[in-house]
Amino acid sequence: GGTNGGLVAGVAIGCLVAGLLLGLAAAFLFVKKRSQKRNHDGFATAEPKLASAPPPPLPDQSGIQLDRFLLDASPDKDIASELHSLSILIQQHVENNYVQHHIQANPHTLIQSLGQLGFSQSGTLTPEAIAALALEPRTRQVALQHVISQVVFTSVDVSARSRLSMLPAPIAAFLQSIPPPESGKTNAEGDLDLTASSLALNKWRVLSAFLLHPNRSQRTTLPPSDAAIVPQAGGLAGALDTFLAAFAPGDENGRYQQNSHLQQVIIEATKLGYVLLSQPSEWRFIHVPTQQQHGTRVAVVCAGLAKIAPQAHNAAPQQVVAPSLVQI
Template sequence: MASVYAVSIRTLWGANGPDPNRAYGELYSGGTTVDWPATLTSISLANGPPITDVRIFTTTFSGTEPTISITRALAQFQSAGTTGTWPAVSTGIFTASPASLTLTTAPPTSSVTSGTRSTDTGTSSLSPPTARPIASPDASTPGLATGAVVGIAIGCALVGLAIGLVAAFCFFQRDRQAQHGNSGGVERQALDSGGAYPTEKGAPSAAEDVQLSRFLLEATPDRDIVQETQAIGALIDQHVESYYHTHAVSVDASAVAPALAQLGFPLTTTTTASPDAYRAATLCLDPRTRQTGLRHVLTRVLLSSIDMKPPPAHGGPPSMLPAAISSFLRAMPASESDRFRDPQANTRALREWRTLSAFLLHPGRSQRTALPADEAAVAAQARELAASLHTFLRLFVHPQQQHQREHLQAVIEECARLGYVLLSHPSDWEFVLDAGVAANRAGGGVVVEAGLGKLQPGSPCAQRLLEPVVVSV
């Protein structure tokens, strides 16, 4: 297929004038610039033989010369692999006298990749066919094309946006560091001044707390805990009524009091709300108040064995809690030695440690149930606690009751199960073992069944869920 075209030769200036090596051809058809054919095979000139060894490189040329102001597709002529001279006379920077020529093309068998086309008979590096501004060959208007202006404007906008983002990031980063430094200074000032504990700057966020709470052990309902506490009180009452006599015992209270002191009773006290070791021994030695005294002693000792507080300095009963928990509680000092002396901070820290310890000790954490009691360990601990109690209770055991020790161990084990439930609970609980002001005004009283209070986070007072059973003596 042959087509008739016209070509204008454009020779660009070099250092010393027009440079023949910078001669480019611009193809015209019907007076309009067109792309060079991708399948060019030969050029037939009107005044010469056909040129069959042709290789044309097409380039999109942005004006860098003073006289070029638009983007044009200019082709450099090559023959036999070297740059040749276009077969037309060109003078000056632009020669606009078109030379008549005929281009012969082959059927398209090219593959297009990123704007480069290759054929079997010739190779042309062509820009993709795109719309271009058209100007006269003699046009020499200075300036940039509209597309170039838009591109430059967009590029400047993007660069400005990037600079703004970097500046904003640096500003906020510096501001955050300044705030962190100031908060650290405030904390150090609070510590140096001996004030209260600093605010919880390093505490986990609320989102982290919520996420962790999804895995911690679930709380046993309050109703179940209250019922279990009442059941233990009933078991102690049944045990005292069944296994201890009411005969007179020829022992002085001062000789019995040290045994109770070893179980956690103070030797002396300034309040009558809770009896000390001597008064408790007196109640147990008197046949008329023996059952009341024994119920109080067992209730106080057994519930103290599952208490989450450090044991008193004067001693206490063997613990019925897991060995890891009881060892830690024994290692804690009885009173703070730091200068803050903030009981709320200690309470919260102990609560967090308790719930996390119960979770980590649980053999099946995914079940999210209360920590199950280790039956073998609980049985061994119950025997130890029963032996400690026997040094005092042996004075009152009925001679015909041979199973008093076994029944006492069963009551202790039941109490230990309640301790495991409270250990796993996210809230703090406390047993009420004091008779209270009202009982004292009425002439004195002794608790025989413990009350139960639940401590809510942030509240200094416990919510009373179970009132203690007080017997006047």
């Protein structure tokens, strides 16, 4: 009996212990589960909430007419008048700043300088012909006017893409970066490519002048900056003097006056160049005679101007100012 009682008591105690263990295990699991839930909920609330609002819509551009904001055109007669004044200024510069007697100069050096200024065998006057005219006192002034006119006006002509540019630095740099036309195309393909490139270049010019303008709302001509064009004019005058200096006075004061006045000529021509840069229409300088001379030898002493309307880009340029010619 004692044995059976002890067995029963042992079984009861064992069951009690087992029950306690099971209860503790269940309580542990319950507490752990709640702790994980709290941690998860806390982490979720710490996450940054993404903005649910959509971005504001872009302004409606459908009704904007860009032409209403671009720079206004200048009257043709004003442009022609400016070019006429420059023609007189170039003539006066040559008459007052270069010697008229025979000089000793190396023709080969003069020809080489002309080549570096952009003169080639394909021009109406070859470098050899220009050098010969300049060395002859009777025709010197004509030759010097011809050189100054072509170099200076080419420097402000977008279509010329001159290495010696007086255009705004961003525009000049971009023009120099444009690759040459593709090779290997038929004549028809080449003509189409040239037309497309010319049209694109003209639109780019108009937009560039507008975007570079410090006061676009005024819709006036892009103003040249003295801080920019004065150093440029000094550089271009230095390049021209590789040829012109041979005919300048030998004394220091005379050389200074010649170079200083040459820079003023360049600056005045640059002002006209900025006017043309700002026009809706494309303008091009004419450096060759526009009419056949029937065997008469002539030199262009001041470039002319031709205009191409924006809507008629495939049409022939309209001559507004004929180039000034002198028989030689």
